[in-house]
Amino acid sequence: MSELIEQISKCIERGKVDKVSPYPPDMRDQEGADELSARAIEEGLGADEILKACNSGMQNIGDRFGRGEVFVPELLMSARAMNAVMKHLKPFFQSGTVKAKGKFIIGTVAGDLHDIGKNLVSMVVEGNGWEVIDLGVDVKTNKFIETIKQHPDSMVGLSALLTTTMGNMANTVKEIKSLFPQTKVIVGGAPLTREAADQMGADGYARDPQGAVGFLNGMLYS
Numbered sequence: 001m002s003e004l005i006e007q008i009s010k011c012i013e014r015g016k017v018d019k020v021s022p023y024p025p026d027m028r029d030q031e032g033a034d035e036l037s038a039r040a041i042e043e044g045l046g047a048d049e050i051l052k053a054c055n056s057g058m059q060n061i062g063d064r065f066g067r068g069e070v071f072v073p074e075l076l077m078s079a080r081a082m083n084a085v086m087k088h089l090k091p092f093f094q095s096g097t098v099k100a101k102g103k104f105i106i107g108t109v110a111g112d113l114h115d116i117g118k119n120l121v122s123m124v125v126e127g128n129g130w131e132v133i134d135l136g137v138d139v140k141t142n143k144f145i146e147t148i149k150q151h152p153d154s155m156v157g158l159s160a161l162l163t164t165t166m167g168n169m170a171n172t173v174k175e176i177k178s179l180f181p182q183t184k185v186i187v188g189g190a191p192l193t194r195e196a197a198d199q200m201g202a203d204g205y206a207r208d209p210q211g212a213v214g215f216l217n218g219m220l221y222s
């Protein structure tokens with residue numbers, strides 16, 4: 001791993017957003033995720049490599065949270081640092097070729113506020129030529145239903161990061177499929193598995209954004 005990549009990963013783990021951010025106190029006046037990722041791009045490092053560094057920083061802070069060593073405020077600072085990087089990476093994920101293969105409605109399910117992974121899926125899907133309607137986080141079933149009514153030709157993606165919100169996801173899938181049996185629904189997020197997706201009655205499961213693109217493109221030609 002290059003030194004720059006290691007520094008970016010550390011900034012994500014420590015929640016160091018940018019140079020002016022006073023947090024964390026021991027990194028005061030040092031460059032943060034914002035400046036370092038901009039520099040990494042200038043130096044020609046790939047967006048995928050930078051994203052991998054971010055994910056490893058996120059994994060570390062998540063593990064420390066799981067062990068009770070850090071708390072929600074630290075997770076939030078890490079999320080802010082990651083968003084600072086995503087701002088620079090967005091153009092790379094959106095530089096797709098042909099536009100509008102179809103519409104894709106996506107949201108994080110009710111009760112769940114995690115949106116970093118969902119945003120990545122949005123960007124990559126959009127970059128692959130789909131029009132994305134992003135409903136945000138904590139999206140209730142009704143909101144999905146209303147949006148499908150407005151865009152009946154869409155496919156739908158649901159994201160969940162908590163085992164406790166997988167139940168809400170299952171309810172949303174069930175409701176969508178009972179009202180719109182033709183609408184294809186794909187689910188994803190860290191606690192999901194293909195088995196869980198099958199049990200929910202989802203049409204597809206993807207463990208990463210590329211998997212979501214593969215599913216959508218596959219549906220186009222099926």
Ligand code: B1M
Nearest residue numbers: 062066079112113114115116117157159162163188189190
């Ligand atoms: Co939370 N959190 N969090 N958190 N958080 C996790 C998920 C956790 C695993 C941490 C831990 O305990 N080790 C744990 C969940 C345990 C569980 O249920 N299994 C947890 C918890 C417990 C909580 C709270 C309950 C904490 C509390 O309040 N006590 C709370 C819940 C709030 C709520 O949602 N109601 C909470 C809050 C938060 C913050 C708000 C502080 C913040 C989120 C900020 C934000 O998203 N804007 C946060 C964060 C940052 C995390 C961790 C550290 C990082 C998540 C992340 O962004 N990962 C996370 C630990 C971890 O993941 N190691 C943790 C990076 C992201 C790129 O990956 O989201 O997995 P991911 O997305 C991937 C794939 O999953 C996939 O593609 C993405 C790119 O590869 N994917 C899809 C995602 N959606 C998809 C949809 C698809 C296809 C693929 O198709 C539709």
